[in-house]
Amino acid sequence: MMPVALTIAGFDPSGGAGVVADVKTFTAFGCFATAAVTSLTFQNTTGVFGATHETAATVRAQVSPVIEDFHVAGVKMGMLPTREVILEVARLLRETNLREASPVVDPVVRSTSGFDLIDDDALAALKSELLPLAALVTPNIPEAERLTGLSIETEDDMRRAALLLREMGARAVLVKGGHLTGDAVDVLDDAGEVRLFRTPRIETDATHGTGCTLAAAITACLARGMNLADAVGAAKHFVTEAIRQSPQLGRGFSPVNHNLRVRFDERDGIMIGEE
Numbered sequence: 001m002m003p004v005a006l007t008i009a010g011f012d013p014s015g016g017a018g019v020v021a022d023v024k025t026f027t028a029f030g031c032f033a034t035a036a037v038t039s040l041t042f043q044n045t046t047g048v049f050g051a052t053h054e055t056a057a058t059v060r061a062q063v064s065p066v067i068e069d070f071h072v073a074g075v076k077m078g079m080l081p082t083r084e085v086i087l088e089v090a091r092l093l094r095e096t097n098l099r100e101a102s103p104v105v106d107p108v109v110r111s112t113s114g115f116d117l118i119d120d121d122a123l124a125a126l127k128s129e130l131l132p133l134a135a136l137v138t139p140n141i142p143e144a145e146r147l148t149g150l151s152i153e154t155e156d157d158m159r160r161a162a163l164l165l166r167e168m169g170a171r172a173v174l175v176k177g178g179h180l181t182g183d184a185v186d187v188l189d190d191a192g193e194v195r196l197f198r199t200p201r202i203e204t205d206a207t208h209g210t211g212c213t214l215a216a217a218i219t220a221c222l223a224r225g226m227n228l229a230d231a232v233g234a235a236k237h238f239v240t241e242a243i244r245q246s247p248q249l250g251r252g253f254s255p256v257n258h259n260l261r262v263r264f265d266e267r268d269g270i271m272i273g274e275e
Contacts, residue, residue: 003223004070005031006101007216008063008089009078010039010051010108010117016255017043017209022076022216024258028238029220034070036062039081039117045208045250051117053081056088067096074223075101076215079108081118083125090129102135102222105170106215107143123147132169136228138215139165141179155185155196162189172228174218176211184240188232195229197236206246206254213256214239224264234270238262241272 007022015021019035026033038059041051054062066072075098080086093099107126109118118126127147131137141152144161147168152161155177162173172190186197217235218228226234242256249255263271 002030002032003073003220004034005074005076005216005220005223006034006036006063006066006072006098007076007078007219008036008038008059008080009076009106009212010041010081011037012041012043012209014044014208014250014255016045016250017212018078021209021212021255021258022078022219025213025216025238026220028258028260029217029224029262030264031074031220031223032070034066034072036066038085039079041079041117044252045254046252048117051081054085056082056084059085060088060092063092063098067092067098072098072101074104074219076104076106076219077130078106078212078215079117080126080130081122083122086122086125086130090125090133093130093133099133102219103133104215104219104222105130105134105137106211107137107139107147108211109143109146127168131165134170135222136172136174136218137165137170138174138176138211138218140176140211144175153180155187158185158187159189159194162187162194165189166191174232176214178207178210186232186236188229190228197232199236199240202240202243204243204246204254205252206243206248206256208250208253208255210239210243210256213242213258234262237270238272 221231
């Protein structure tokens, strides 16, 4: 049976990030994609120009019919713009079977172009209410710094940030090192077992939506029954190829190429090719 994956995140009309990117990524990994919109953002590859947020009630009204009708095998949370929305999503996780769907929290606090997407009040709610419900949290360096208060300049700093976030309640933490120099290194702390995922850095401006895409790919892999380390490795491989084969669209930070298809092989892992 095709696994169902749900994204609860913001809408990017340019298609590179948010629920559109998540849906395309879920599809690439062979999942049936469902989505609930938390915010209508006004953006393109050059920047974010504003947003109109959903209420807690409208977010619940979107999610409830989906989980009443489908068995959701994987759930990913992206942009949760207000304290009220974060508290409502946390209630949904506690009150429904979504908690069993290995929730992946991508703590989107700032866009690639530098636009702040949530305020300090919402960030505090995310830390106190949502992180303890997460199977995995996937911050990049600036997000990890804002969540922990640490200054992150080295791999050891990334390890310390991952540990601190896990101490806040998350079962596992993936700190993404794309903002550092050298190889692209991500640090996974899974209940105290630390593993590094290292790939050569690709010099590119095709970075719009990379964080959304990575978290969605991990969610899809978990929905398909993969263990966390393998899911992270497969997702990182997908994002690397999606960057490498970027369509180079727009006048700013190009989106990645979501039009890749993943084939699963028990012996060789995942194989990625054009649609």
